[in-house]
Structure formats: C-alpha cells, structure tokens
Amino acid sequence: MRTLVIETATAACSVALIEGRRVVARRHEVVGRGHAERLVPMIAELPDGGRADEILVDVGPGSFTGIRVGIAAARGLGLGWSVPVHGYSSLPLIAATAFAADPSRDRLAVVLEGGHGEVFMQPFTADLFAATADLASLPPADAEARLDGARPVGNGVRFLGVEGDDALPDAADAILLPPALIQLPPRPIYGRAPDAKPMAER
Numbered sequence: 001m002r003t004l005v006i007e008t009a010t011a012a013c014s015v016a017l018i019e020g021r022r023v024v025a026r027r028h029e030v031v032g033r034g035h036a037e038r039l040v041p042m043i044a045e046l047p048d049g050g051r052a053d054e055i056l057v058d059v060g061p062g063s064f065t066g067i068r069v070g071i072a073a074a075r076g077l078g079l080g081w082s083v084p085v086h087g088y089s090s091l092p093l094i095a096a097t098a099f100a101a102d103p104s105r106d107r108l109a110v111v112l113e114g115g116h117g118e119v120f121m122q123p124f125t126a127d128l129f130a131a132t133a134d135l136a137s138l139p140p141a142d143a144e145a146r147l148d149g150a151r152p153v154g155n156g157v158r159f160l161g162v163e164g165d166d167a168l169p170d171a172a173d174a175i176l177l178p179p180a181l182i183q184l185p186p187r188p189i190y191g192r193a194p195d196a197k198p199m200a201e202r
Helices: 035-044 064-081 090-101 140-145 171-176
Strands: 002-007 012-019 022-030 054-058 085-088 107-113 119-125 136-138 151-153
Touching (some): 002 035, 002 171, 085 090, 090 107, 090 119, 090 171, 136 140
Parallel strands (some): 054 085, 107 151
Antiparallel strands (some): 002 012, 012 022, 107 119
C-alpha cells in the first residue's frame, strides 16, 4: 500500500510517498504563502508523479488558505485516481515528531501560529500522543499560562515568553502517527470561528 501525504497547513509545504513504515520519497520547503504554486510541482517530482493507493492530507488547524489548498489537491487527486482520501491533524503530527526526537519527554504542548494575534494550542502526553485537553485558539499570554510546565513546540513558540522548540510539520513524519490519528475526514479543522458571518447573523 503506497500513501501520498500532503502537508500545507503551515508555512511549510511538503509531500511524501510512504509504503508501510518506509518513506519512499519526500519534498519539503518553507514557502510561506506559496502553497498553491508549489504543491502540484512537488507532487509531480515524486516517483510515478506521486501516484498512490490512498492519500493523506493535513486538515489543520493552521493557515486557512494552506489547509484549503491541500485538501482541494487531495480531493482532486483522489477523484482522478479513484483512491480514498483521509485526513490527519498538524497538532499530533508535530507532537509525534517531538516525542520521537526526544523519547525522554513525557508531555509537551504544541503551539502553532494562528490568526488575529492568537495561537493554536493543544497539550499532549507521550502515550500514543494522547491530547490532554481540547484544541484552543488563545492569546499568547493565555496559552503561556496554560502550559503548566509543559515545553511548547511549534511555530507559535516565538509569540510566548518562555523557551520552546520552533517546529513545522513535515509530511514524511506521518509514518509516526498511529492508525487512529490518520482516519479523519478530509474536511478543514480551522481551530476558531470564521471571521466572516452570514448576513442573517449581522
């Protein structure tokens, strides 16, 4: 079973082909806001043009635009190749990568850059990357107050007043996720309410 993994939820844009627990090929770039321009060419650079038996895509939280670009590409390829599309979240992916890099950790908090001056935050333990609280979009000061001694990891760490580890998700690290965390529906997890409201609510 070959899986194409698509990662566009943050400033990073990455893709990987995975077979079982082996990474066949990968591409990873920090593109900022250039996901729409780079994603398809990066997939095309993979063996067989990235053709796979299933597709796995990051559904967020993270960049609204990046998430939509990734999911749209995954759905389009899934339709064209007649293969299933599943989702995973950027938060446990970063947690899994951090726990793998330092097995002595027993807990951490993933903190990602959000919007409007807030950060996305969720704490995890090393026990199969179990979340110990729900995802929240918070002002940096509130996120820092909720760390409770856990070391923060992610690209939102720079907004906090404590030491942490800057990190972006990488598609190739999806091999670290247990099966239960890669079966999400391919729909966006935005992490906070949309800025725009329907006319009836105004």
